[in-house]
Amino acid sequence: MSLAIGQMNNEAYNKPILAIETSAMVCGASVYYGRSKFSDFNINVKNIHSEKLLDLVDESLSAFNLEVKDLSGIAVSMGPGSFTGLRIGLAAAKGLALGADLPLIPVPTFYAVARLVSGFLTTNVEFVLLRKVNVKELYGEIYRSNDSGFEIIREMEILAKEDVKEFTGNRLVFSDDRHDFIYKPFPQLFASQIASYATLNFDEYKITDFDFLEPNYFKKFIPRVNK
Numbered sequence: 001m002s003l004a005i006g007q008m009n010n011e012a013y014n015k016p017i018l019a020i021e022t023s024a025m026v027c028g029a030s031v032y033y034g035r036s037k038f039s040d041f042n043i044n045v046k047n048i049h050s051e052k053l054l055d056l057v058d059e060s061l062s063a064f065n066l067e068v069k070d071l072s073g074i075a076v077s078m079g080p081g082s083f084t085g086l087r088i089g090l091a092a093a094k095g096l097a098l099g100a101d102l103p104l105i106p107v108p109t110f111y112a113v114a115r116l117v118s119g120f121l122t123t124n125v126e127f128v129l130l131r132k133v134n135v136k137e138l139y140g141e142i143y144r145s146n147d148s149g150f151e152i153i154r155e156m157e158i159l160a161k162e163d164v165k166e167f168t169g170n171r172l173v174f175s176d177d178r179h180d181f182i183y184k185p186f187p188q189l190f191a192s193q194i195a196s197y198a199t200l201n202f203d204e205y206k207i208t209d210f211d212f213l214e215p216n217y218f219k220k221f222i223p224r225v226n227k
Helices: 049-062 083-100 109-118 161-168 191-200
Strands: 002-004 017-021 026-034 041-044 073-077 104-107 126-132 137-146 149-160 172-175
Touching (some): 049 083, 104 191, 109 149, 149 161
Parallel strands (some): 073 104
Antiparallel strands (some): 126 137
16 A cells, blocks of 8 residues: 655645644644644643643634634544543544534544654655554554655554564664664654644545544453452
8 A cells, every 4th residue: 555645735625624633642733724834732741631632622723713613624643542542532523523514534643653754764665663552562564665655564463572573674663662672762743743644635534424433443442450
């Protein structure tokens, strides 16, 4: 699968989009017209999403004196990532979209990160994104940069920590976990980057029937019981 990295001109829609990012520690909202005109409000504090997300949405809209009805759609990071964070982000996006009769644009979180990474690479460079699931497992996906952006070499898997080195090989690795091999920190994703990817793929991703839309957890959530 090959995915584009070029920038679509959002002015074609005449209205901006609102983007929400809650897949990791950062909680963020962005009103996005295009690369040269956007607001981006993010807080990097653990477990703050339920308390601050709607405040950040209000700040982003107020930066351009907008209301939700003035938008063309609402983009939301869909995971993989934090189970609780993703649920909070999607619930807020659904409520806002439903109230204003707007489409949702669900954005695969790793695709937005891969687009960000490939923008700094030359063509034909293979790289791996790794993000912690828990203390024993990681999400992993392998990409290759190309002229149109990036292509997926190996689709999303949940890896045991002891299998990560075999999975990554000698590729460039970005991870949010500690390893005994050379790797770079997993890129910090902000709401404006979710917006940028959503704008690029607006017509492909937008949906209006989102009642049963769920985040991409890739793994069942099992509550812990303290005994």
